Amino acid sequence: MIFAADLDRTLLFSQRRLEGDAAVIPVEYRFGEPFGFMTPGGFSALRTLQKQAVCFVNTLRGLEQANRVVFVSDGSCRYLSLQNGLYLYRDGKEDSVWAAHVKRTVHxxxxxxxxxxxxxxxxxxxxxxxxxxxxxxxxxxxxxxxxxxxxxxxxxxxxxxxxxxxxxxxxxxxxxxQALDKGAVLERVRELEGCGTAVGFGDSWFDVPMLRACDAAWSLKGCELEGTDWGFPIQYSSLPAQAGTEEVLTRILTGLGEGYYAEKS
The missing domain is CATH 3.90.1070.10 (Hypothetical Protein Ta0175; Chain: A, domain 2)
Structure with missing residues (x-):
């Protein structure tokens, strides 16, 4: 299974985006200071998910910003897409085939x-x-x-x-x-992985093409996607922000363990 997830306000949250009283730990550092946070349970669930699925972080960030996150910089994510799908890295190396496709498309x-x-x-x-x-x-x-x-x-x-x-x-x-978005780059990852089942997790309009391309889509209570019919099913957490992230990751793990996300050929 491919687990495709956005970073900001999906997996991790800045101090001002935290909600409620759920305890958090730093998972991102900026200038040596804690900057991005998850709950301990959410981080543990993500670490387990990284071992059981192909982890794909699909973000608007650039490479330097993405590498501030500990579970990106340590190589735990096999795939990393930057700037809304314009760049794709596999095991730390840029995918030259995708780079050539992007260049041809834009030119x-x-x-x-x-x-x-x-x-x-x-x-x-x-x-x-x-x-x-x-x-x-x-x-x-x-x-x-x-x-x-x-x-x-x-x-x-x-x-x-x-x-x-x-x-x-x-x-x-x-x-x-417009032809290059988070959904398009996910299709490239699915091609590289043999068209495996994909489960998506995102919180914003930029994530919609990625979520639409997935076999199951998850998002968070209170985010900008909630309340709109996007033309495909999205499952939402019952809690917002960091607590909701822990809830979603735990539910995805449970579904994986129960064989809910069986591989598709």
Whole structure:
């Protein structure tokens, strides 16, 4: 079985994202200080799951940020996908086949990322600045008071015709190739693993393509996915945040032990 999971607000939580009184331990360090947390039970369940399934972390983070997490940097995850599916690592080495596919896909688009970023800066009200422009992804900071959601939706439709997706998540706006997402990179992992059964765990709109591509999908009570019909079943925890993560990981482990996630050919 492939266990495909997002990182932030799914497996681990920053101090300000913790909820309730469930005890936590640090699982991520930034500048030598604890930064990301899980419950002890959740961390134990994840460690067990890493031994019983193929662990695939599928995150928006970059490589340096992902390696701040102890269960990523120690090599316990066989697969690591970065920047919403744009990069894929297998056993610590970048998958050259996926890298070539991403490069071909992006270079075939009629609009270059730099030009697309320029259009966003010029046409969309409420952009504070271009935060970062990576090889295939641009990230902007937005001003809540002046950001125009309708204008953003209109521009997103315009950019979609050129193969680019534009999506706002809280204080950030992302511009990325729409054909390359967390679901597409999961399909590559399934190919490498012989099309094994996949169980997904995520909390945000960016995780929807990955969850849709899985045989079973899990999410958390109170996250942005809850309350919307995504066109496929998602199971939600009964508790929010870090306690919910422990609940989901434990339930996935139980299902694995009972043979619920039998391998599919």
């Amino acid at each position: 075939a688009l009629p609009l270059h990322l730099t030009d697309g970023a320029g259009i966003v800066l010029k046409q969309l009200p409420g952009i504070q600045c271009l935060s970062k422009q990576y090889e295939y992804l641009a990230v902007f900071f937005v001003e809540d008071e002046s950001f125009d959601d309708r204008a953003c939706s209109s521009l997103a439709a315009e950019l979609s015709a050129s193969g680019w997706a534009l999506y706002r998540q809280r204080k950030k706006l992302y511009l990325y190739p």
